[in-house]
Amino acid sequence: MRPHTPKTATRQPLPAGPDAQPTLRTEHDGFGTIELPATALWGAQTQRALQHFAIGTQRMPLALIHAMAEIKRAAAEVHAALGLLPAERAAAIAAAAARVAEGEFDAEFPLSVWQTGSGTQSHMNVNEVIARLASAALAGRDKSAPPVHPNDEVNRGQSSNDVMPSAMHIAVLQACGPLRRALTQLRLALRGKAREFAGIVKIGRTHLQDATPLTLGQEFSAFVAQLGLADRALRRSLAGLHGLALGGTAVGTGLNTDPAFARLVCARLALRSGVRWRVAPNLFAAMAGHEALVAVHAALRQLAISLNKIGNDIRLLGSGPRAGLGELLLPQNEAGSSIMPGKVNPTQVEALAMVCAQVMGHDVAIGIAAAQGQLQLNVCKPLIALNLLDSITLLGDAMASFSRHCVLGLQADRPRIAVLLQRSLMLVTALTPHLGYEAAAAIAKAAQAQGTTLREAALASGLLSAEDFDAWVQPAAMTGPPMPPTPPPPDAAARPITLAAQKADFTAEGAPVAAPPAMRETQISG
Numbered sequence: 177m178r179p180h181t182p183k184t185a186t187r188q189p190l191p192a193g194p195d196a197q198p199t200l201r202t203e204h205d206g207f208g209t210i211e212l213p214a215t216a217l218w219g220a221q222t223q224r225a226l227q228h229f230a231i232g233t234q235r236m237p238l239a240l241i242h243a244m245a246e247i248k249r250a251a252a253e254v255h256a257a258l259g260l261l262p263a264e265r266a267a268a269i270a271a272a273a274a275r276v277a278e279g280e281f282d283a284e285f286p287l288s289v290w291q292t293g294s295g296t297q298s299h300m301n302v303n304e305v306i307a308r309l310a311s312a313a314l315a316g317r318d319k320s321a322p323p324v325h326p327n328d329e330v331n332r333g334q335s336s337n338d339v340m341p342s343a344m345h346i347a348v349l350q351a352c353g354p355l356r357r358a359l360t361q362l363r364l365a366l367r368g369k370a371r372e373f374a375g376i377v378k379i380g381r382t383h384l385q386d387a388t389p390l391t392l393g394q395e396f397s398a399f400v401a402q403l404g405l406a407d408r409a410l411r412r413s414l415a416g417l418h419g420l421a422l423g424g425t426a427v428g429t430g431l432n433t434d435p436a437f438a439r440l441v442c443a444r445l446a447l448r449s450g451v452r453w454r455v456a457p458n459l460f461a462a463m464a465g466h467e468a469l470v471a472v473h474a475a476l477r478q479l480a481i482s483l484n485k486i487g488n489d490i491r492l493l494g495s496g497p498r499a500g501l502g503e504l505l506l507p508q509n510e511a512g513s514s515i516m517p518g519k520v521n522p523t524q525v526e527a528l529a530m531v532c533a534q535v536m537g538h539d540v541a542i543g544i545a546a547a548q549g550q551l552q553l554n555v556c557k558p559l560i561a562l563n564l565l566d567s568i569t570l571l572g573d574a575m576a577s578f579s580r581h582c583v584l585g586l587q588a589d590r591p592r593i594a595v596l597l598q599r600s601l602m603l604v605t606a607l608t609p610h611l612g613y614e615a616a617a618a619i620a621k622a623a624q625a626q627g628t629t630l631r632e633a634a635l636a637s638g639l640l641s642a643e644d645f646d647a648w649v650q651p652a653a654m655t656g657p658p659m660p661p662t663p664p665p666p667d668a669a670a671r672p673i674t675l676a677a678q679k680a681d682f683t684a685e686g687a688p689v690a691a692p693p694a695m696r697e698t699q700i701s702g
């Protein structure tokens with residue numbers, strides 16, 4: 177069997193010289209003896225998994241390892257408090273677990289994510305590393321102290337079946353912090369553009385055909401609102417992660433665990449993190465299925481769908497520079513072509529679109545994986561964790577990049593927008609209330625057929641005067657239903673559009689509270 181030794185693993189044995197110490201050590205377990213790197217902190221179970229799961233290059237996500245270590249730390253403390261582990265041994269386990277949770281020993285978790293569907297091998301890896309660290313600490317004080325046992329002591333009252341899903345909830349919730357900050361930044365950046373573009377009247381398009389006018393600010397307000405909906409969906413789904421499977425042990429019954437254990441561990445985890453962790457109401461369900469995680473990824477998929485649409489719209493509006501729509505000018509960050517001099521491409525949107533495609537693909541895999549549970553246990557947990565955490569990282573990074581390197585630098589090409597607006601035939605819609613649909617359609621068709629402006633065709637029809645046309649066809653007035661105008665706040669126009677200023681306009685819910693100047697409140701909410 178090909179040995180699986182990841183490139184990132186440190187503590188590799190030094191090249192053997194004439195006086196070199198043996199670089200391997202031998203351990204025993206229920207399957208016999210096994211050799212492993214002398215300096216490795218992991219034990220026999222991890223070494224066997226290294227040999228038996230030489231699959232791919234993706235390791236079990238470190239966020240999950242850290243979350244498992246947080247659980248081990250709290251578990252040892254609770255066992256000490258319950259009198260179920262000697263205080264000194266529990267303290268050594270808790271201290272070792274804290275160091276693992278901090279990422280001090282990341283290189284000691286070399287296993288492929290493509291392993292047992294319960295994550296047992298990586299869970300044992302965590303138990304072994306913590307046990308070895310704790311044993312070394314105890315031996316430093318008392319050479320006769322027996323080594324800490326990874327299963328009997330570190331894993332006391334626990335199973336992979338309840339620890340792994342709990343760690344998945346913890347890791348996912350933690351990872352969503354930076355993602356939500358990036359989402360807020362992007363909404364603020366888009367909202368800033370919605371304000372900046374509030375007075376720019378442009379042609380609307382439906383079915384990619386000319387339609388009635390709207391403002392560029394209104395167009396951008398849709399982006400802000402779409403991301404607001406995604407944020408709301410994400411926040412709701414994250415609340416569903418608070419219930420942990422801890423205390424269920426092997427099948428959900430809680431065999432071999434103290435009845436108070438899970439509740440006390442949740443309380444400790446809550447104290448450290450500020451998150452209201454609690455024992456899941458039905459432990460059987462918390463191990464057999466992963467609906468809460470599926471719901472989080474569904475919200476991420478919704479976010480990816482909205483981002484894809486927003487990115488595509490910005491790319492389309494910025495197409496050109498000469499032969500496209502050309503209404504937006506995208507920041508020119510780098511040379512776009514190795515062969516076509518001077519060409520600049522919408523690279524940020526392309527990166528964003530690829531991330532969105534990856535997230536939508538992850539969602540399909542997560543759906544299939546979450547449906548794979550048989551009876552008491554879902555056995556695709558590592559895949560669910562891997563894809564979820566990957567989606568979170570990708571979306572967070574992509575939004576931060578898109579915001580910084582594209583949205584903040586967007587400019588409107590006002591002359592181009594004005595030309596397209598004036599040439600539009602769908603301003604004819606303003607004539608319908610006065611002339612009726614059929615007469616207005618005839619004017620639009622005549623203008624198109626004869627290559628004249630709408631005004632010229634309208635006057636040629638003899639149905640209205642020049643004064644009528646100028647009074648009835650006012651693009652700015654067509655950007656909303658007739659309403660009494662809402663005066664802007666006195667200082668609104670002069671207010672600088674900084675990120676800090678926009679942030680202040682967001683309520684605790686993340687929704688904008690003030691309409692940008694010259695826009696109606698109903699048109700910017702979200």
Ligand SMILES: O=C(O)C[C@H](O)C(=O)O
Nearest residue numbers: 294296334335336337426
């Ligand atoms: O690893 C465990 O604790 C349990 C394992 O996943 C099993 O159910 O066989």
